[in-house]
Amino acid sequence: MIKVEDLHKVFGELHAVNGISEEIRKGEVVVIVGPSGSGKSTFLRSLNLLEVPDKGRILFEGIDITDKKVDINRHRQRMGMVFQHFNLFPHKTVMENITLAPIKLKGIKEVDGKKRAMELLEMVGLPDKANTYPSKLSGGQKQRIAIVRALAMDPDVMLFDEPTSALDPEMVGEVLEIMKTLAREGMTMVVVTHEMGFAKEVANRVIFMDEGVIREQASPKEFFENPKDTRLQEFLSKVL
Numbered sequence: 001m002i003k004v005e006d007l008h009k010v011f012g013e014l015h016a017v018n019g020i021s022e023e024i025r026k027g028e029v030v031v032i033v034g035p036s037g038s039g040k041s042t043f044l045r046s047l048n049l050l051e052v053p054d055k056g057r058i059l060f061e062g063i064d065i066t067d068k069k070v071d072i073n074r075h076r077q078r079m080g081m082v083f084q085h086f087n088l089f090p091h092k093t094v095m096e097n098i099t100l101a102p103i104k105l106k107g108i109k110e111v112d113g114k115k116r117a118m119e120l121l122e123m124v125g126l127p128d129k130a131n132t133y134p135s136k137l138s139g140g141q142k143q144r145i146a147i148v149r150a151l152a153m154d155p156d157v158m159l160f161d162e163p164t165s166a167l168d169p170e171m172v173g174e175v176l177e178i179m180k181t182l183a184r185e186g187m188t189m190v191v192v193t194h195e196m197g198f199a200k201e202v203a204n205r206v207i208f209m210d211e212g213v214i215r216e217q218a219s220p221k222e223f224f225e226n227p228k229d230t231r232l233q234e235f236l237s238k239v240l
């Protein structure tokens with residue numbers, strides 16, 4: 001579904017992503033871990049061109065989205081993104097937050113958009129929050145709404161950047177549960193997280209990034225039980 005070829009992203013002197021080649025297959029759940037500043041977010045944001053690569057190509061279902069002639073907005077709509085800090089529109093209700101993009105960008109009829117929104121709100125256990133404003137929600141609820149908002153665009157792949165890092169501990173579980181449900185339903189997912197339990201349980205593949213490169217990747221079992229890279233061994237000894 002996504003093929004990355006020799007991706008580079010430079011900020012001034014800093015090589016944040018320093019030559020990554022990678023493939024994400026349809027239905028895969030790929031978890032990316034690594035120390036802070038290792039380029040995880042930059043890599044993830046490059047996948048939908050929130051960061052424009054300095055070098056390399058990104059093929060989305062065979063189409064090179066780094067090609068200037070490609071309409072990136074059309075492709076971006078097919079990749080849902082969930083951030084650490086929710087990024088909900090504060091002056092809009094939950095329902096408006098969810099239906100805005102489908103109605104405006106995809107031309108979905110309001111009645112259909114609302115119907116789909118209610119189905120998704122049921123799925124995340126928040127059907128009673130449709131008319132609530134984000135400020136009235138807990139962090140966990142906000143993140144569940146942010147996931148629903150991304151899903152309302154009916155994306156082919158979901159990108160998560162530390163979706164539980166800003167949450168109080170007691171709210172982490174409710175968000176991970178939704179992500180597990182999505183994974184079970186076959187959603188293609190790329191997840192940057194520090195939740196090693198999630199990686200062990202849900203990932204098809206775990207990737208370790210350090211200093212802008214992928215130093216190791218393996219099945220969760222192999223990754224956690226038999227890490228080969230010394231930096232990965234050191235990292236795991238700190239986080240496990």
Ligand code: ADP
Pocket residue numbers: 011014016034035036037038039040041042043
């Ligand atoms: P991670 O998500 O693994 O913590 P990031 O991808 O956010 O790492 O950052 C990788 C490196 O690039 C860090 O050193 C960070 O400070 C730097 N960086 C990220 N975004 C920018 C930016 N917009 N401008 C300058 N430096 C940046």
Ligand code: MG
Pocket residue numbers: 040041042161162
């Ligand atoms: Mg990050």
